[in-house]
Amino acid sequence: MYLGIDVHKRDAQVAVIDEAGEIVEEVRVANANLDDLAQRYAGAEAVIEATTNYYHIHDMLSEHLDVTVAHPGKLSLIANADKKTDRVDAKELARMGRLNSVPESYVPTDEIREARALVRGRQKLVENRTDYANKIHGLLSEHGITQEIKPLSVSGRESLRDLSLPTPWDSLLESYLEVIETLTEEIETLTEEIESLEETIEERAGSLEETQLLMTIPGVSYYSALMIYGEVGEIERFDRDKEVVSYAGLNPVIRKSGDSRIEGGISKRGSRQLRWILVQCARTAVHTCKDAYLKRFYDRLAGKKGSQKAIVATARKLLVSIFHMLNREEVYDPPGVSA
Incomplete structure (x- = not known):
């Protein structure tokens, strides 16, 4: 049957x-x-x-x-x-x-499901909080306030409460600040609950061989290593680096007509969370850690296609490195990574 x-x-x-x-x-x-x-x-x-x-x-x-x-x-x-x-x-x-013609979908293991739940839950709260910080920046811009104020910091929120805005924008500002503080408390509570179970994201990342390898990459921390691991799953299910790039939706869309070949934007037909964290890691590796391998690639491309396309391409290059690292069980070693 x-x-x-x-x-x-x-x-x-x-x-x-x-x-x-x-x-x-x-x-x-x-x-x-x-x-x-x-x-x-x-x-x-x-x-x-x-x-x-x-x-x-x-x-x-x-x-x-x-x-x-x-x-x-x-x-x-x-x-x-x-x-x-x-x-x-x-x-x-x-x-x-x-x-026997079912296009099968990947079913993650219990361990990977837990990793996904932890980092996706935290990511969602952080994204929501960032959305309200952006709303505040937009509100300030509408009223010609150009001074740099960070709504996500305690001192920044105190400075914002000292501002005098006309009605009803003063009420909107206060509402946005309250939402940010509530989300911050929820993020802290989630972290405390995980710690009480002795399963902080940091501890979980440090206990997995895959995440230990990932953390040898400049720009990849405990949180990002666990998120990449949770989203990619078992690396053995991919035969080539192109397959994992496609899974992440970082593969360029190519259109062919006659003798012409046009390469467009990325497909975005994969894990949104994986694309997001890879871009964040690429930014950190290039701009903060100044990783020679990725920064050289980024700088060369940014001069031709702009910073946004360059950072997405750098995230794709990073994912190719990750594939080979996990497949070979090797630490980050750019000269030995096939690009």
Whole structure:
């Protein structure tokens, strides 16, 4: 039997087909009851899509079924269906399973899931806080205030509260400051909770061979090493550096027409978190650590294409180095890295 399971937030549409491709059962099931269905068809093959809540459902179904997770971006047959409904999606997933034509998605290990949860949670809070700092900068600019004030520092927030702005901008400024302080407290609380479990991000990073290797790169700290590890996963699943670059969405989009070849921007069809942290690490390596290998590459490109394109290309070059480091189990050694 082959099960196609179209998972939603609270329930799932299930289609079951036999070896001949005939429909055996179509049913709508609450996600909480999928375990009972899996037991009825124990030993069968099942296909689910990589949705936001698929980890839990994958683990639950895997107790009884042979589960394959389909990559949502590559399910062209479903995405292009003329009549797209949950029933159609479920049947297509089951059919793909029967034909062994499922575009598979990576299912991370428990350890990697934990690493992702830690760093993604902290990153989201930091990003939200930065958004409100930018709102404050915009508000000050509107009122011609050009002095450099840092809303993320305690002294900066004190200076901002001493400013005299007209109504209602004074209220907006105070609201933004309160949000920043609340988010700062949440970031600190999250860190304290992790520390109380003796699993600070720093300790976790130091306990993993992969992150120890990554931290030999100038510009890569405990947090960034753990985030890269969590997003990349097992390096063995990539055969070439081009595959991990594509996974990160840092591969350039190339368009060919006749004899012409046009290289556009990056595809962005991968992990947003991985792209983000690689760019941050590249900036630090180039501008703060002055790493000769990456800075020389950045400087040469910045003069031709500008700083933004150059730093993205540097992040891509950094990822290529990371691939070879993890694949060979070697520390950062630019002369020995294939670019």
